[in-house]
Amino acid sequence: MIELTGSLLSIELAKKIVYENERIDVPDQIWAKVEKSRGAVENIVSQKKVVYGITTGFGKFSDHLIEADDVEELQLNLIRSHACGVGEPFPEKVSRAMLLLRLNALLKGFSGIRKEVLELFINLLNHQIHPVVPQQGSLGASGDLAPLSHMALVLIGEGEVFFKAKRMDTGEAFQLTGLSPVTLKAKEGLALINGTQTMTAMGLVNYIEAEAIAIQADYIASMTLEGLRGIIDAFDEDIHVARGYREQIQVAERVRSILKGSFLVTHQGELRVQDAYSLRCIPQVHGASWQVLDYVKDKLEIEMNAATDNPLIFDEGRKVLSGGNFHGQPIAFAMDFLKVGVAELANISERRIERLVNPQLNDLPAFLSPMPGLQSGAMIMQYCAASLVSENKTLAHPASVDSIPSSANQEDHVSMGTIASRHAYAIIQNCRRVLAIELICAMEAATFRGTEKMAVTTRTLHALGRKIVPAITKDRVFSKDIEALTAWLLNTDLEQVLINRQDTKGEIVK
Template identity: 70%
Template sequence: MVTLTGETLTLMELKRILYDKEHVKASLGSMQKAAASRKAVEQIVQKGEVVYGITTGFGKFSDVLINKDDVEALQLHLIHSHACGVGEPFPEIVSRAMIVLRANALLKGFSGVRPLLIENLLKLANAGIHPVIPQQGSLGASGDLAPLSHLALVLIGEGEVFYKGERMPSLQALTKEGIFPVTLTAKEGLALINGTQAMTAMGAVAYLEAEKIAYQAEIIASITLEGLRGIIDAFDEDVHLARGYKEQVEVARRVREYVKGSKLMTKQGELRVQDAYSLRCIPQVHGASWQALNYVKEKLEIEMNAATDNPLIFENGKKVISGGNFHGQPIALAMDFLKIAVAELANISERRIERLVNPQLNDLPPFLSAEPGLQSGAMIMQYCAASLVSENKTLAHPASVDSIPSSANQEDHVSMGTIGARHAYQIIRNVRLVLAIEAICAMQAAEIRGKENMASLTKKMLEEGRKIVAFIKEDRVFSKDIEAMNKWLKENEVMITDQTHPTL
């Protein structure tokens, strides 16, 4: 059970909620803060004070005063009008993350919603009821209005959900779990949708997958090193300490652990003086990507525990301020950074694939073919990898450099952070496919060299990999091999967990 406080949620806790389906609850203190904040909203309505989103319209309509008898209708109209997302729905795991992150933000006690609303969000998560939320339609400022409106629909018994493997009307799933729809009252609709939880949820899922493939890229690259009889000297700790980036030092250390005891690795001058950059510079390139990942992780964990709606209620209602915490710029920039960093893992991987298959660059059978000429071997697998990295270069164009004014120029600068997060996830999917291709080619090359000469850790990886993809004895439909390896990488951890030994 993960306890939400509005202040302390980590990516590792979120990972347990998302992947292990661990249940969530709210801390008593955070619910008390939410209740106090709600009382302040009720007093504002009773007194007829002019406060944005509580007794006024929204966006450009902020100067339109709303009668206190219409505050419930105002919130319902808000959700209905803003639920205009389009496109394919977010993956269920992202929808689940949105529920949890929205609840966590409301628990900070600055949003003025009833505790009942938070309780129902947590019930959705614990029951595995995931709103169907279209991916497209958010500008990433004023919050993720369209996506979060589709989430809010479920709380009022409207919209659709994924539940136990089926897509169905939300009311049907709520009834099965004994969850009663709510009627939104003053500020609650606005509090539900005025936030960055779509981009942050998508970003968090993207980060968790990116972290995994960054580790996987290192052991796959290590097998490539063995298949190409790489020079171990370039991974000497002194080289990397001399530069001073801890992530670079750590990548070099992990590679040394992976190839420890290998009879396939060489010393400088033994076969050649130095390797190509795609081999020699693995610590420098992968290490730089780790630097970016660490930055992204820091920003995500701040945003996961942030109050991002508007207005915010302080001092039990004595201070209610309309600000701009809904603006997604911090996550937009982080997602663009993530895109570039992860795309580079595929860029260098594809170059290693080329070195594995190109007979002009190695002494292996051309294209790792069993019968070069009669059989093409891995020739077109490299084509596929090249296509994927090219697509990534387009997707890696920063979304955050764009802005389109909205709401009659009241909202005249937006982040496009949700687009950045979605593109980051697409890139990560492509990167995993490239790594799957490298893994297939690297295993083939290492086995041609003789798996008995491999390091114990890389050999273990190869043996596990061979349960997924067989040795290439003749040409076959390699698309099936790539998808099988991709699925294996997605579903399994391949990383060093205790600084010494990997979990395969």
């Protein structure tokens, strides 16, 4: 059981809730803050004060006063009218993360929402009922209005959900679990949708997957070094300490550890004086991508614990302020940065693939073919990798530099952060496939060199990979191999698996 407080949610805790379905609870002192904030809203309504989003319309309609008898209809109209998302739904893990992050923000006690509504959030998470949320339609300022409205539809018993691997009407899922929808009161509709939780939820999933890819890239690149008889001296600690980047030093250290005991790596001057940059500069390039990940993690963990709706209620209602915390620019920048960092992992991986298959760049069989000429071997795998990295280059164009005015120019600058987060997700999927192709080629090269000469860690990885993709003894439909290995990388904590597969003497456990 994980307690939510609105302030202490980390990526590691969120991962347990989103990926491992850990149940959640809320401490009594947090509920007290929520109830005080709600009392402030009810006082505003009863005293007929003019406060944006509570007794007025929204956006350009902020000058339209709403009668007390109409506030419930106002909230209902808001959710229905703003549910304008289109396209394919977000992955279910993203909509689960949306529920979690919006709940965490509302628990801060600045939003004026009732405990009853937040308890339904908790029940949805604990029952694993996840809104169907279309991916397209958010500008990323005034919050993720369209996607969060689709999330909010579920709270009022409308829209669709994923439940027990099925897509169904919300009402059906509620009947199966005994849950009941809520009727939204003053400000509650606005509190539900005025935030950045869609782009941040997508960003959370992106970070978790990108971090795994970055680790996998170090391991797969290490096997490539063996397949190409790379020069280990380039990873000497003194080189990397001399520059001073912590992440670069860590990548070099990881590669040295992975390749400890290898008889396939060489020293400078033994076969050649220097390797190409795609081998020699692995710590510098991969390390820079780790720097991006560190930046993204910092921004995500701030946003995951942020109050991002409008207006915000302070001092038990004595101060109600309209601001712009819903603007997604910090996450938009972080997602655009993440796109570049992950795209570069794919770029340098593709160059290593080229060195593995190009007979002009190595002493391996041409294109790793069992019968060069008659059989093409890995030739078109490199084409596929090249296509994926080229696609990444278009996806990596920053979304955050674009803006388009909305709501009759009241909302005249927006972040496009949700587009940035969606494109980052696409780049991550492409990068994983490129790494899968590199691993296939690296395994072939290592087999040619002699797996008995490999380091224990890379030999373990080779053995695991061979269970998914057998050796290339003749041409076959390699698409199946790429997708199978990609799925394995997605669902495998590679570092932990490799540690667990070695005994205390460093030998492979069969």
